[in-house]
Amino acid sequence: MDTSRSLEHVLSMQGGEDDISYAKNSYGPAAALASSKPMLTSAINSIKLTKGCSPIKIADLGCAVGDNTFDTVDTVIEVLRQKLTVVDGESDQPEPELEVFFCDLPSNDFNTLFRSLQEKVNGSSKKYFAAGVPGSFYGRLFPKGHLHVVVTMSALQWLSQIPEKVMEKGSKTWNKGRAWIQGAEGEVVEAYAEQSDKDLVQFLKCRKEEIVEGGVLFMLMGGRSSGSDLDSGLKHLFTTLMDQAWQDLVDEGLIEEDKRDGFNIPVYPRSTEEIANAIDRCGGFKIEEMKVLKIADPMNAKQQMKDPESYGLAMANLVQAGLKPMVEAYLGPDLTRKLFKQYAVRAAANKELLKENSSYYMIAVSAIRV
Numbered sequence: 338m339d340t341s342r343s344l345e346h347v348l349s350m351q352g353g354e355d356d357i358s359y360a361k362n363s364y365g366p367a368a369a370l371a372s373s374k375p376m377l378t379s380a381i382n383s384i385k386l387t388k389g390c391s392p393i394k395i396a397d398l399g400c401a402v403g404d405n406t407f408d409t410v411d412t413v414i415e416v417l418r419q420k421l422t423v424v425d426g427e428s429d430q431p432e433p434e435l436e437v438f439f440c441d442l443p444s445n446d447f448n449t450l451f452r453s454l455q456e457k458v459n460g461s462s463k464k465y466f467a468a469g470v471p472g473s474f475y476g477r478l479f480p481k482g483h484l485h486v487v488v489t490m491s492a493l494q495w496l497s498q499i500p501e502k503v504m505e506k507g508s509k510t511w512n513k514g515r516a517w518i519q520g521a522e523g524e525v526v527e528a529y530a531e532q533s534d535k536d537l538v539q540f541l542k543c544r545k546e547e548i549v550e551g552g553v554l555f556m557l558m559g560g561r562s563s564g565s566d567l568d569s570g571l572k573h574l575f576t577t578l579m580d581q582a583w584q585d586l587v588d589e590g591l592i593e594e595d596k597r598d599g600f601n602i603p604v605y606p607r608s609t610e611e612i613a614n615a616i617d618r619c620g621g622f623k624i625e626e627m628k629v630l631k632i633a634d635p636m637n638a639k640q641q642m643k644d645p646e647s648y649g650l651a652m653a654n655l656v657q658a659g660l661k662p663m664v665e666a667y668l669g670p671d672l673t674r675k676l677f678k679q680y681a682v683r684a685a686a687n688k689e690l691l692k693e694n695s696s697y698y699m700i701a702v703s704a705i706r707v
């Protein structure tokens with residue numbers, strides 16, 4: 338992975354519909370969606386629409402592909418339709434038309450998304466016009482004042498890049514022996530926090546341009562429960578097993594230590610304070626509600642019932658759904674296969690994990706463009 342390049346060229350969820358695809362491994366984000374649904378519903382209800390406003394434009398940023406993509410949009414459409422019936426109920430105005438933009442990085446599996454969209458949009462009463470928009474949400478994606486509702490679900494924890502400082506070999510910010518920040522040196526965590534702040538402000542500045550006054554921005558992102566504690570719950574995926582699997586490649590002489598140390602996962606779980614601070618500095622948005630949601634890991638609960646091997650495999654599938662394209666760009670296909678095979682072996686052997694009931698934190702924020 339060329340570290341000077343932004344991640345948008347290599348980051349994507351695993352496409353298709355096989356065992357390691359995001360579509361088959363998105364039950365964590367699905368649980369997060371379900372938990373944030375009441376908040377999303379009330380956020381959409383708080384939208385201020387002028388009478389006769391049509392089409393109403395909705396964007397889902399970081400939509401990926403699979404059931405979650407459509408569940409999110411279905412919720413938004415359903416609440417909007419109810420609201421519009423109430424607003425325009427007795428009038429002879431025609432029902433406003435709805436336009437949905439599915440946005441993700443160009444490497445997203447838009448083909449699978451478009452194929453399922455065909456059935457979804459035509460086969461339901463919740464008909465809407467749809468379009469795909471490829472590009473990074475850390476840049477502008479729409480013209481000024483174009484959107485009424487923007488949602489982004491389980492996506493903003495992905496940074497735009499690994500902080501440059503973390504790629505300086507031999508420095509205090511070189512993340513030796515680790516693929517992620519939990520348990521890392523303070524300097525590494527600090528570098529991630531700086532990158533995360535820069536990214537979030539950049540994201541907000543773009544949306545501030547694109548969303549009409551009175552429009553809604555709803556963000557659900559990986560987070561942590563308090564400002565001081567870095568524990569996001571994601572350690573189960575990104576720390577011990579991941580580091581052991583990389584070390585196995587080093588021990589077998591398949592890669593050098595530096596190669597292992599140069600790989601970092603570009604995910605940062607924010608605190609509510611960090612999010613509020615970025616929104617405040619950007620201006621243009623009023624926070625309606627912000628909540629930390631504790632999500633019980635549904636995969637863990639299911640897999641504990643099974644044997645260690647199937648648990649190991651399920652964990653490896655889950656982590657590949659999010660990371661395989663990025664790891665493959667860094668290691669190539671053969672070593673990537675080997676790495677995740679080791680990951681499955683390490684997960685199957687981890688008695689603690691098998692017993693533990695894991696959970697993770699998400700932060701939901703609804704804001705109005707003022």
Ligand SMILES: C[S@@+](CC[C@H](N)C(=O)[O-])C[C@H]1O[C@@H](n2cnc3c(N)ncnc32)[C@H](O)[C@@H]1O
Nearest residue numbers: 366399400401405441442473474490491492495
């Ligand atoms: C974990 S998936 C969540 C997908 C879906 N919203 C859900 O709730 O299941 C995160 C998505 O965010 C996308 N993403 C990450 N960084 C992005 C960026 N800078 N711009 C646009 N999309 C991004 C990824 O490609 C991925 O599809």
